[in-house]
Amino acid sequence: MIIRVGPASFVLHRRTLLVTIGLAALLVAAVVVAAGIGTRTVPPLEVVRALLTGGTEHDVIVRELRFPRVVLGVVCGVAFGLGGALIQSVARNPLSSPDVIGVTQGAGLAATIALTSGLAYELVAPSALAGGLLAAVAVFAFGARSGFAAHRFVLAGVAVAFALRAGIEVVMSSAESIDALRAQIWLIGSLNGRGYEEAGAIGLVLLLALPALLWAARALRTSALDDDTARALGVRPAARRLGAGALGVVLAAAATAQVGAVDFVALVAPQVARRLTGAERPPLVASALAGAVLVVLADLAARMLLAPTQLPVGVLTAGIGGPYLVYLLIRRRR
Numbered sequence: 470m471i472i473r474v475g476p477a478s479f480v481l482h483r484r485t486l487l488v489t490i491g492l493a494a495l496l497v498a499a500v501v502v503a504a505g506i507g508t509r510t511v512p513p514l515e516v517v518r519a520l521l522t523g524g525t526e527h528d529v530i531v532r533e534l535r536f537p538r539v540v541l542g543v544v545c546g547v548a549f550g551l552g553g554a555l556i557q558s559v560a561r562n563p564l565s566s567p568d569v570i571g572v573t574q575g576a577g578l579a580a581t582i583a584l585t586s587g588l589a590y591e592l593v594a595p596s597a598l599a600g601g602l603l604a605a606v607a608v609f610a611f612g613a614r615s616g617f618a619a620h621r622f623v624l625a626g627v628a629v630a631f632a633l634r635a636g637i638e639v640v641m642s643s644a645e646s647i648d649a650l651r652a653q654i655w656l657i658g659s660l661n662g663r664g665y666e667e668a669g670a671i672g673l674v675l676l677l678a679l680p681a682l683l684w685a686a687r688a689l690r691t692s693a694l695d696d697d698t699a700r701a702l703g704v705r706p707a708a709r710r711l712g713a714g715a716l717g718v719v720l721a722a723a724a725t726a727q728v729g730a731v732d733f734v735a736l737v738a739p740q741v742a743r744r745l746t747g748a749e750r751p752p753l754v755a756s757a758l759a760g761a762v763l764v765v766l767a768d769l770a771a772r773m774l775l776a777p778t779q780l781p782v783g784v785l786t787a788g789i790g791g792p793y794l795v796y797l798l799i800r801r802r803r
Contacts (some may be wrong), residue, residue, distance in 0.1 A: 486753055491756055496762050499765045501614070503768065504536050511527045517581055527570025539765060540717050541671075546765065547758075549734040549760045550763075552722075553751070554742070554753050558689045563740050565622075569623070569626060569627060569630060573601070573725055574637065577730050594667075594726045594728070596672070607625075634786070658783030663727070682753065689713055737793050739760075767785040771784065
Protein backbone atom coordinates (compact mmCIF):
# COMPACT_ATOMS: atom_id res chain seq x y z
CA MET A 470 0.00 0.00 0.00
CA ILE A 471 1.40 3.41 -1.03
CA ILE A 472 0.38 6.54 0.90
CA ARG A 473 1.08 9.97 -0.59
CA VAL A 474 1.38 13.14 1.49
CA GLY A 475 1.98 15.99 -0.93
CA PRO A 476 5.22 15.29 -2.77
CA ALA A 477 6.18 12.51 -0.34
CA SER A 478 5.09 8.88 -0.61
CA PHE A 479 5.28 6.05 1.89
CA VAL A 480 5.00 2.28 1.51
CA LEU A 481 2.81 0.77 4.25
CA HIS A 482 2.62 -2.99 4.61
CA ARG A 483 -0.63 -4.59 5.68
CA ARG A 484 0.88 -6.31 8.72
CA THR A 485 2.42 -3.05 9.87
CA LEU A 486 -0.94 -1.30 9.49
CA LEU A 487 -2.74 -3.99 11.50
CA VAL A 488 -0.11 -3.93 14.26
CA THR A 489 -0.26 -0.13 14.41
CA ILE A 490 -4.05 -0.19 14.74
CA GLY A 491 -3.77 -2.86 17.44
CA LEU A 492 -1.21 -0.85 19.40
CA ALA A 493 -3.37 2.28 19.12
CA ALA A 494 -6.36 0.36 20.50
CA LEU A 495 -4.19 -1.05 23.29
CA LEU A 496 -2.99 2.45 24.14
CA VAL A 497 -6.56 3.76 24.40
CA ALA A 498 -7.44 0.86 26.70
CA ALA A 499 -4.32 1.47 28.81
CA VAL A 500 -5.20 5.17 29.17
CA VAL A 501 -8.74 4.37 30.33
CA VAL A 502 -7.52 1.75 32.80
CA ALA A 503 -4.74 3.98 34.16
CA ALA A 504 -7.15 6.89 34.63
CA GLY A 505 -9.63 4.64 36.44
CA ILE A 506 -7.47 2.63 38.82
CA GLY A 507 -6.17 4.03 42.08
CA THR A 508 -7.11 4.28 45.73
CA ARG A 509 -10.62 4.81 44.40
CA THR A 510 -11.48 2.75 41.33
CA VAL A 511 -13.62 4.30 38.61
CA PRO A 512 -15.38 1.98 36.10
CA PRO A 513 -14.12 2.28 32.52
CA LEU A 514 -17.41 3.65 31.17
CA GLU A 515 -17.42 6.33 33.86
CA VAL A 516 -13.82 7.22 32.95
CA VAL A 517 -14.83 7.68 29.32
CA ARG A 518 -17.83 9.81 30.32
CA ALA A 519 -15.71 11.98 32.60
CA LEU A 520 -13.13 12.54 29.88
CA LEU A 521 -15.52 13.15 26.99
CA THR A 522 -18.45 15.00 28.54
CA GLY A 523 -17.67 15.73 32.17
CA GLY A 524 -20.38 16.49 34.69
CA THR A 525 -19.87 13.25 36.62
CA GLU A 526 -18.97 12.66 40.24
CA HIS A 527 -15.57 11.35 39.14
CA ASP A 528 -14.45 14.44 37.23
CA VAL A 529 -11.95 15.61 39.84
CA ILE A 530 -10.33 12.19 40.26
CA VAL A 531 -10.18 11.35 36.57
CA ARG A 532 -9.66 14.68 34.81
CA GLU A 533 -7.63 16.64 37.37
CA LEU A 534 -5.69 14.06 39.39
CA ARG A 535 -4.96 11.11 37.11
CA PHE A 536 -5.37 12.14 33.49
CA PRO A 537 -2.58 14.78 33.40
CA ARG A 538 -0.12 12.14 34.57
CA VAL A 539 -1.42 9.64 32.02
CA VAL A 540 -1.07 12.20 29.22
CA LEU A 541 2.52 12.82 30.27
CA GLY A 542 3.16 9.08 30.19
CA VAL A 543 1.77 8.88 26.66
CA VAL A 544 3.77 11.83 25.34
CA CYS A 545 7.09 10.85 26.90
CA GLY A 546 6.56 7.25 25.78
CA VAL A 547 6.03 8.45 22.21
CA ALA A 548 9.22 10.53 22.37
CA PHE A 549 11.28 7.67 23.80
CA GLY A 550 9.86 5.20 21.29
CA LEU A 551 10.62 7.45 18.33
CA GLY A 552 14.06 8.38 19.65
CA GLY A 553 14.99 4.74 20.20
CA ALA A 554 13.70 3.70 16.76
CA LEU A 555 15.73 6.39 15.02
CA ILE A 556 18.93 5.65 16.93
CA GLN A 557 18.62 1.88 16.45
CA SER A 558 17.99 2.38 12.74
CA VAL A 559 21.08 4.57 12.46
CA ALA A 560 23.27 2.20 14.47
CA ARG A 561 21.71 -0.87 12.84
CA ASN A 562 21.96 -2.48 16.25
CA PRO A 563 19.04 -3.46 18.55
CA LEU A 564 21.22 -2.81 21.59
CA SER A 565 21.48 0.90 20.82
CA SER A 566 19.31 3.40 22.67
CA PRO A 567 19.71 6.78 24.41
CA ASP A 568 20.45 4.87 27.63
CA VAL A 569 23.38 3.06 26.00
CA ILE A 570 25.01 5.78 23.89
CA GLY A 571 25.27 8.43 26.59
CA VAL A 572 22.33 10.78 25.97
CA THR A 573 20.56 9.82 29.20
CA GLN A 574 23.81 10.01 31.17
CA GLY A 575 24.58 13.47 29.76
CA ALA A 576 21.15 14.72 30.80
CA GLY A 577 21.61 13.05 34.18
CA LEU A 578 24.96 14.68 34.82
CA ALA A 579 23.65 18.14 33.93
CA ALA A 580 20.54 17.65 36.08
CA THR A 581 22.62 16.35 38.99
CA ILE A 582 24.87 19.41 38.84
CA ALA A 583 21.81 21.67 38.74
CA LEU A 584 20.11 19.91 41.67
CA THR A 585 23.20 19.84 43.87
CA SER A 586 24.48 23.35 43.16
CA GLY A 587 21.46 25.28 44.38
CA LEU A 588 20.05 26.30 41.00
CA ALA A 589 16.33 27.00 40.77
CA TYR A 590 14.27 23.88 40.05
CA GLU A 591 12.94 25.53 36.89
CA LEU A 592 16.46 25.32 35.45
CA VAL A 593 16.80 21.56 35.93
CA ALA A 594 14.91 20.59 32.76
CA PRO A 595 16.78 23.05 30.49
CA SER A 596 20.06 21.94 32.02
CA ALA A 597 19.21 18.28 31.43
CA LEU A 598 18.23 18.97 27.82
CA ALA A 599 21.49 20.81 27.21
CA GLY A 600 23.49 18.02 28.86
CA GLY A 601 21.85 15.34 26.74
CA LEU A 602 22.50 17.27 23.55
CA LEU A 603 26.13 17.98 24.46
CA ALA A 604 26.67 14.29 25.17
CA ALA A 605 25.22 13.51 21.75
CA VAL A 606 27.59 16.02 20.14
CA ALA A 607 30.51 14.18 21.72
CA VAL A 608 29.20 10.82 20.47
CA PHE A 609 28.67 12.15 16.96
CA ALA A 610 32.13 13.77 16.96
CA PHE A 611 33.76 10.40 17.66
CA GLY A 612 31.34 8.34 15.60
CA ALA A 613 31.32 10.54 12.51
CA ARG A 614 34.78 9.40 11.47
CA SER A 615 35.11 6.62 8.91
CA GLY A 616 31.86 7.63 7.24
CA PHE A 617 29.78 7.45 10.41
CA ALA A 618 30.18 3.66 10.68
CA ALA A 619 27.55 1.96 12.82
CA HIS A 620 29.95 0.02 15.04
CA ARG A 621 32.06 3.13 15.70
CA PHE A 622 28.94 5.10 16.64
CA VAL A 623 27.87 2.50 19.22
CA LEU A 624 31.34 2.12 20.72
CA ALA A 625 31.72 5.89 20.98
CA GLY A 626 28.36 6.11 22.72
CA VAL A 627 29.25 3.42 25.25
CA ALA A 628 32.56 5.14 26.04
CA VAL A 629 30.87 8.52 26.53
CA ALA A 630 28.15 6.93 28.68
CA PHE A 631 30.72 5.37 31.04
CA ALA A 632 32.61 8.65 31.37
CA LEU A 633 29.43 10.60 32.14
CA ARG A 634 28.26 7.98 34.64
CA ALA A 635 31.57 8.41 36.46
CA GLY A 636 30.98 12.17 36.49
CA ILE A 637 27.54 11.64 38.06
CA GLU A 638 29.07 9.54 40.83
CA VAL A 639 31.70 12.19 41.54
CA VAL A 640 29.08 14.95 41.82
CA MET A 641 26.78 12.79 43.97
CA SER A 642 29.56 11.83 46.39
CA SER A 643 30.53 15.45 46.99
CA ALA A 644 26.98 16.83 47.39
CA GLU A 645 24.91 17.37 50.51
CA SER A 646 22.84 14.31 51.43
CA ILE A 647 19.46 15.96 50.74
CA ASP A 648 20.62 17.28 47.37
CA ALA A 649 22.09 13.89 46.48
CA LEU A 650 18.77 12.25 47.34
CA ARG A 651 16.86 14.68 45.08
CA ALA A 652 19.29 13.97 42.27
CA GLN A 653 18.99 10.22 42.81
CA ILE A 654 15.19 10.41 42.52
CA TRP A 655 15.49 12.39 39.29
CA LEU A 656 18.00 9.91 37.90
CA ILE A 657 15.55 7.03 38.39
CA GLY A 658 12.82 8.81 36.42
CA SER A 659 9.33 9.51 37.70
CA LEU A 660 5.98 10.96 36.65
CA ASN A 661 5.02 11.82 40.25
CA GLY A 662 3.87 15.41 40.64
CA ARG A 663 4.11 16.11 36.92
CA GLY A 664 1.43 16.62 34.31
CA TYR A 665 0.28 18.93 31.55
CA GLU A 666 3.17 21.39 31.80
CA GLU A 667 5.83 18.74 31.20
CA ALA A 668 3.65 17.00 28.59
CA GLY A 669 3.24 20.30 26.75
CA ALA A 670 7.00 20.83 26.60
CA ILE A 671 7.59 17.37 25.13
CA GLY A 672 4.58 17.71 22.84
CA LEU A 673 5.93 20.98 21.44
CA VAL A 674 9.21 19.29 20.54
CA LEU A 675 7.30 16.44 18.86
CA LEU A 676 5.20 18.92 16.90
CA LEU A 677 8.22 20.89 15.73
CA ALA A 678 9.97 17.64 14.80
CA LEU A 679 7.06 16.33 12.71
CA PRO A 680 8.44 17.49 9.32
CA ALA A 681 11.81 15.95 10.19
CA LEU A 682 10.09 12.72 11.22
CA LEU A 683 8.35 12.55 7.83
CA TRP A 684 11.75 12.99 6.18
CA ALA A 685 13.32 10.34 8.42
CA ALA A 686 10.58 7.83 7.58
CA ARG A 687 11.70 8.01 3.96
CA ALA A 688 15.42 8.43 4.58
CA LEU A 689 15.66 5.33 6.73
CA ARG A 690 14.41 3.07 3.95
CA THR A 691 18.04 2.65 2.91
CA SER A 692 19.36 2.11 6.44
CA ALA A 693 19.70 -1.63 5.91
CA LEU A 694 21.90 -1.17 2.83
CA ASP A 695 25.67 -1.19 3.04
CA ASP A 696 27.40 2.11 2.25
CA ASP A 697 28.66 1.11 -1.19
CA THR A 698 25.22 -0.01 -2.36
CA ALA A 699 23.60 3.14 -0.96
CA ARG A 700 26.11 5.38 -2.76
CA ALA A 701 25.52 3.48 -5.99
CA LEU A 702 21.83 4.40 -5.67
CA GLY A 703 22.73 8.07 -5.27
CA VAL A 704 22.15 8.14 -1.50
CA ARG A 705 24.45 9.85 1.01
CA PRO A 706 24.28 7.33 3.88
CA ALA A 707 26.47 9.24 6.34
CA ALA A 708 24.41 12.43 6.03
CA ARG A 709 21.14 10.53 6.43
CA ARG A 710 22.38 8.68 9.48
CA LEU A 711 23.64 11.88 11.02
CA GLY A 712 20.30 13.63 10.49
CA ALA A 713 18.16 10.75 11.72
CA GLY A 714 20.44 10.12 14.69
CA ALA A 715 20.40 13.79 15.68
CA LEU A 716 16.61 13.81 15.51
CA GLY A 717 16.39 10.73 17.74
CA VAL A 718 18.74 12.31 20.25
CA VAL A 719 16.68 15.52 20.42
CA LEU A 720 13.46 13.60 21.08
CA ALA A 721 15.01 11.38 23.74
CA ALA A 722 16.75 14.30 25.43
CA ALA A 723 13.54 16.36 25.48
CA ALA A 724 11.65 13.56 27.23
CA THR A 725 14.49 12.85 29.66
CA ALA A 726 14.71 16.53 30.57
CA GLN A 727 11.08 16.55 31.72
CA VAL A 728 10.63 13.16 33.46
CA GLY A 729 14.14 12.03 34.28
CA ALA A 730 15.97 8.92 33.16
CA VAL A 731 13.15 6.48 32.38
CA ASP A 732 15.54 3.80 31.20
CA PHE A 733 15.05 1.06 28.61
CA VAL A 734 11.81 2.35 27.05
CA ALA A 735 13.77 3.58 24.04
CA LEU A 736 15.52 0.21 23.91
CA VAL A 737 12.52 -2.12 24.27
CA ALA A 738 9.71 -0.31 22.44
CA PRO A 739 11.31 -0.21 18.96
CA GLN A 740 12.27 -3.88 19.14
CA VAL A 741 8.77 -4.90 20.24
CA ALA A 742 7.33 -2.95 17.31
CA ARG A 743 9.85 -4.44 14.87
CA ARG A 744 9.14 -8.00 15.94
CA LEU A 745 5.38 -7.51 15.83
CA THR A 746 5.49 -6.02 12.34
CA GLY A 747 8.26 -8.24 10.99
CA ALA A 748 10.01 -5.19 9.55
CA GLU A 749 13.74 -4.92 8.81
CA ARG A 750 14.01 -1.85 11.02
CA PRO A 751 11.84 -0.43 13.81
CA PRO A 752 8.76 1.27 12.29
CA LEU A 753 8.40 4.78 13.66
CA VAL A 754 4.65 4.96 14.34
CA ALA A 755 4.45 1.50 15.88
CA SER A 756 7.53 2.24 18.00
CA ALA A 757 5.94 5.46 19.27
CA LEU A 758 2.73 3.64 20.23
CA ALA A 759 4.64 0.78 21.86
CA GLY A 760 6.64 3.29 23.91
CA ALA A 761 3.48 5.05 25.05
CA VAL A 762 1.81 1.77 26.07
CA LEU A 763 4.92 0.67 27.96
CA VAL A 764 5.25 3.91 29.95
CA VAL A 765 1.52 4.16 30.80
CA LEU A 766 1.32 0.55 32.01
CA ALA A 767 4.65 0.75 33.85
CA ASP A 768 3.52 3.92 35.64
CA LEU A 769 0.22 2.27 36.57
CA ALA A 770 2.14 -0.67 38.05
CA ALA A 771 4.46 1.77 39.86
CA ARG A 772 1.45 3.45 41.46
CA MET A 773 -0.29 0.25 42.51
CA LEU A 774 2.45 -2.26 43.31
CA LEU A 775 3.24 -0.91 46.79
CA ALA A 776 0.23 1.41 47.23
CA PRO A 777 -0.09 3.87 48.88
CA THR A 778 3.67 4.24 48.25
CA GLN A 779 4.32 5.25 44.65
CA LEU A 780 7.44 3.91 42.98
CA PRO A 781 9.24 5.90 40.27
CA VAL A 782 8.27 4.61 36.85
CA GLY A 783 11.96 4.19 36.02
CA VAL A 784 12.15 1.33 38.52
CA LEU A 785 9.50 -0.62 36.60
CA THR A 786 10.92 0.11 33.15
CA ALA A 787 14.39 -0.93 34.34
CA GLY A 788 12.88 -4.13 35.72
CA ILE A 789 11.45 -4.84 32.27
CA GLY A 790 14.37 -3.59 30.20
CA GLY A 791 17.20 -5.23 32.13
CA PRO A 792 16.13 -8.83 31.43
CA TYR A 793 15.23 -7.87 27.86
CA LEU A 794 18.72 -6.46 27.32
CA VAL A 795 20.22 -9.75 28.57
CA TYR A 796 17.93 -11.61 26.16
CA LEU A 797 19.12 -9.49 23.24
CA LEU A 798 22.76 -10.05 24.19
CA ILE A 799 22.28 -13.82 24.35
CA ARG A 800 20.33 -13.84 21.09
CA ARG A 801 22.99 -11.84 19.24
CA ARG A 802 25.74 -14.08 20.60
CA ARG A 803 23.95 -17.13 19.24
